Amino acid sequence: MLLDGYTLMHEHIRIDLSKQKNNTDCLLDCKDETVAEFKKLYAKGIRNITDVTNIGMGRDVSYISSVSRATGINILCATGFYKEPFLPDYIYSYNEKQIAEIMIKEITEGIDGTDIKAQIIGEIGSSKECITDAEKKVFNAAVIAHKETGTPITTHTTLGLLGLEQIEIFKKQDIDLNKVIIGHVDLTGDISYILKIIDAGAYVEFDTIGKNNYLNDSIRIDMLKEIEKRHLIDRVLFSMDITRKSNMEYKGGIGYSYLFDSFFNELTEQGFSQTSIEKILKDNPRTYYGQTGKNT
Numbered sequence: 001m002l003l004d005g006y007t008l009m010h011e012h013i014r015i016d017l018s019k020q021k022n023n024t025d026c027l028l029d030c031k032d033e034t035v036a037e038f039k040k041l042y043a044k045g046i047r048n049i050t051d052v053t054n055i056g057m058g059r060d061v062s063y064i065s066s067v068s069r070a071t072g073i074n075i076l077c078a079t080g081f082y083k084e085p086f087l088p089d090y091i092y093s094y095n096e097k098q099i100a101e102i103m104i105k106e107i108t109e110g111i112d113g114t115d116i117k118a119q120i121i122g123e124i125g126s127s128k129e130c131i132t133d134a135e136k137k138v139f140n141a142a143v144i145a146h147k148e149t150g151t152p153i154t155t156h157t158t159l160g161l162l163g164l165e166q167i168e169i170f171k172k173q174d175i176d177l178n179k180v181i182i183g184h185v186d187l188t189g190d191i192s193y194i195l196k197i198i199d200a201g202a203y204v205e206f207d208t209i210g211k212n213n214y215l216n217d218s219i220r221i222d223m224l225k226e227i228e229k230r231h232l233i234d235r236v237l238f239s240m241d242i243t244r245k246s247n248m249e250y251k252g253g254i255g256y257s258y259l260f261d262s263f264f265n266e267l268t269e270q271g272f273s274q275t276s277i278e279k280i281l282k283d284n285p286r287t288y289y290g291q292t293g294k295n296t
């Protein structure tokens with residue numbers, strides 16, 4: 001479907017990383033509260049959310065579609081595998097082709113026996129220090145699935161690092177980087193690194209907005225202003241990557257509305273243009289998903 005309105009590019013409707021992280025806060029499964037917050041997002045113009053939760057992360061497509069029905073927000077589902085130690089056991093014995101087949105099936109036939117098809121490959125991730133062998137295998141499988149289906153790819157970088165190494169994998173295999181998002185790069189706070197990724201041709205995702213305990217939003221704002229000054233706004237995407245119950249309003253967290261009620265206000269007060277915000281939320285996701293037509 002043609003994307004109408006604003007799109008958040010990196011969220012998790014339901015996610016469960018609680019076992020590996022040994023923290024029940026990392027099970028986000030508060031459907032009613034999510035619905036309540038998404039209704040507020042709808043009122044602000046959000047019409048699409050990319051859910052980058054994939055196999056092994058607690059993805060639940062029937063849960064996702066009930067949230068979508070209750071809120072009117074179109075949710076784009078993902079296929080793929082995250083990073084160590086969240087990879088299913090079979091990743092270690094399967095070859096790249098076999099892993100790719102799983103992704104291709106979810107893209108062409110549907111996820112978990114439903115007719116809900118994956119529209120994005122990701123978030124495929126790397127560890128902090130290196131891209132491990134198993135993670136490389138997933139990246140190569142994603143490349144195979146992308147080449148066969150044309151489905152775009154989105155990545156996870158740990159603390160924003162190793163984005164250029166991820167790009168190397170894609171470049172070596174002649175992937176069009178217009179179809180690749182490098183995720184979480186805002187967390188580095190390093191504008192020259194981010195500009196290098198843009199220069200290589202990929203999208204950079206400012207998808208941890210509001211996570212001030214990792215990086216103060218004032219630094220995100222400074223970096224965005226620099227990107228705007230260089231006329232490179234068409235390579236940027238936004239999201240908040242809410243993954244924990246404690247991020248939600250009902251638990252006293254900032255909630256999704258923070259983006260509109262706080263961050264965008266601050267951003268424009270600091271001189272960033274509303275036009276650029278619109279472009280990032282509306283035009284860039286459409287272009288990334290290969291939609292050039294204008295909605296009315």
Ligand SMILES: [Zn+2]
Pocket residue numbers: 123155156157183184
């Ligand atoms: Zn991530």
